[in-house]
Amino acid sequence: MSLKKIGAIARKEYYHLIRDFRSLYLAFFIPLLLILLFGYALSLDVDRIPTAVVDHSKTPESRDFIERLNASLYFDVVAYPVSTEKMTRLIDGNRVVVGIVIPPDWTARLKAEKDAPLQVIIDGSDPNYAGNTRAYLMAVVGERNQNRLLTFLNRRGREPIAVPVEARIRVWFNEALESKNFIVPGIIAIIIMIVGALLTSLVIAREYENGTMETIRSLPVRASEFFFGKALCYWFITLVDVLVAVLMGQVLFGVVMKSNFWLMILASMIYISVALSLGLLISVKTRSQLMANQMAILLTYLPSLLLSDFVFPQQNMPAVLKAVTFAVPATYYIDILNGLYLRHLDFFQMWENFAVLAVMAGILFFLNIRALKKAGL
């Protein structure tokens, strides 16, 4: 293997890249767009739930209840319809997700120490969102009941008593339960797949389409030299994209890595190698840019997004799908990044993930060389 030949191919690839608007756009614009999109727009947090309240009671108590609701981060009372029908229309029109009806006799019943039901309607179209909404509302109501109960008991002249069972919850790793802390590592994995695999899936196919593959075959170039020459440029670009993503995560979203930065770079380097090898393998197998592009989306981007534990938790997947996730490289990389970003783990707590990625890179390299030799190199 000659470094000079690898250099010559890498140099040529560099010229292709800087003269191809589409590739440049894919390499630099898409990652930025993704970070902004996922970071700002696609929050998985459920908060500021748009709420409508029909207050038939119109008493200080009912207004206090609404104010408390509004004061919490979770609810945003955006409408005060005068009737249940008007509220229904707001829910139908997707303007609010929760509708609360306070009956006219609500305060009276409370004062009479009778049960005082509230009517709550939740839009269940998005079950995850609806479930969270219900839990928040139960908590608000529960707290109110607890307070009432305590003041009631204390008023009866008993000694001040405490709540009998109280769960003292401490959240580890992502204390504020903010999804951005979890999303940033996921985005980095997705970006590597998009830039690494999608971009490289075009590069050998392009040689076939331009007829230059025949040129390459006539030249004294070994399969390994061709492979490394092709990958080199994209390897560095993808690494730069990772650094940009890390920096943006820190500056824009305040997501700071807790563990070793260099460990993250090492993991990224291995994962980038996996992504590039996948892209190149698709490219040499399909020999057409269009086909390669679609294959790359299907085989690299979508599994990384859907099966990697990033968007959908792997715990909830059926056994068959769970088995598939073991073959998705992003699973291991995201695991490492979560370990580094959130859990403050060191290399020895995660070495299996590194090892699996390294083995994947090795196997893919071997498959690439075999495919290139078959293609006449």
Next chain:
Amino acid sequence: MHSEAVTVTDLVKRFGDFTAVDHVTFTVRAGEIFGFLGPNGAGKSTTIRMLCGIITPTSGSGHVAGFDLFRQPERIKESIGYMSQKFSLYPDLTPMENIRFYLGIYAVPPSSWKARTEWVIRATRLESVRHRLTRDLPPGWRQRLALGCALLHRPRLLFLDEPTSGVDPITRRHFWEFIRQLTEEGVTVFVTTHYMDEARHCDRIVMIDAGKIAAIGKPSEIIQKTLPDRPGADLQEAFVALMRGRP
């Protein structure tokens, strides 16, 4: 140095049921222009691609530039120059960048890069367009650049596959003058063409049809042997006569 630049014996290439090259045997002597003539689909390109180490023959044996066709295709690729009508240079690179790529791939020592580049640019008359994109050059110019790139590592043996097809007559004449010049410097040239009139530029030729050799020798000898009673006949007529004579 071998006095034979190319020797092949009973070379066969099959693609599935189709036999593209059928037991071909010939030698190319060092320093000559060797023409490989035949109609389209006769097996010219398949033969030249086997000789250049791009595809492996099905059976037979052969040496090119002293290296074995089956065992040393990489060594063959390093020591020959190959230019084909079918393949192209990188259209989004300038001539200078294309040249730079070839210099690296042919492992030319960097100390002689500058001299080689200047020589090739001058010999192929590309001084005025060296920094333009190759895709913007006229086809004839691109062809000259391709030829120049194939010569960057100073090969002693040059393979040209249909180098003049689709090229205007003046460029063709220039091209053959340049080839003649190369052979005066001791380069052996193996060239395929389907233009019968180009055979007059060749020292010796092989006429191939349907994968089999129909005739081999000096053009004048072939004409004489095939049409002994017609002294004024040309190669085209000889070839037609040869084809008619086949069962």
